[in-house]
Amino acid sequence: MTRTSYNTEKSRLEKEMAKLQKKIQTLQAKERKPKVAEIVRAMREYDISPEEIAAAFNRKTAGRAPSAPRKAAATTKRVIAPKYRHPETQATWTGRGKAPRWITDAEAAGTSRDAFLIAAESA
Known part of the structure; x- marks a missing residue:
């Protein structure tokens, strides 16, 4: 039984990972197409312009990255005087x-x- 070297095994795994990432991207593209079509259909149905969507999107994400999770409000502790x-x-x-x-x-x-x-x- 032959042993595979570290570099050979790493190379094989990286190739496998690249294939899986490509599959993931393909799957995401397939899932996105119907969602985009649904959004466009709703925009036409309710006569919503892309500018309105952009304005609403920018209002909600102003001051933070779109994918960044919201942080909880910082709580400050008050110093209580001893009684x-x-x-x-x-x-x-x-x-x-x-x-x-x-x-x-x-x-x-x-x-x-x-x-x-x-x-x-x-x-």
């Missing part, structure tokens, strides 16, 4: 989400959450 501060460690908490352990431990010991309010310190 509570631990008097000894100066650790802060905004009051959102799960309460930190120093708040829950203090509440379990009977201290009110209001004792840690930052506004109460400055008042």
Whole structure:
């Protein structure tokens, strides 16, 4: 049994790939023809000019490549000012989400959450 070299195998696969790409292009051309005919028929039926199509196409794709996927709107995170501060460690908490352990431990010991309010310190 003979072994095929790397270059021989690569060359064979590239030729096969070229044949498959040609088949794909032929198939796409066959699929496109009826679609184009359908579009032209609809344009004639509704009296739509190619200029109207071009204008509508350019409006929808302005600012991006026609095949580029749309990006989700960028979300910006707002910085939330802390609402509570631990008097000894100066650790802060905004009051959102799960309460930190120093708040829950203090509440379990009977201290009110209001004792840690930052506004109460400055008042």
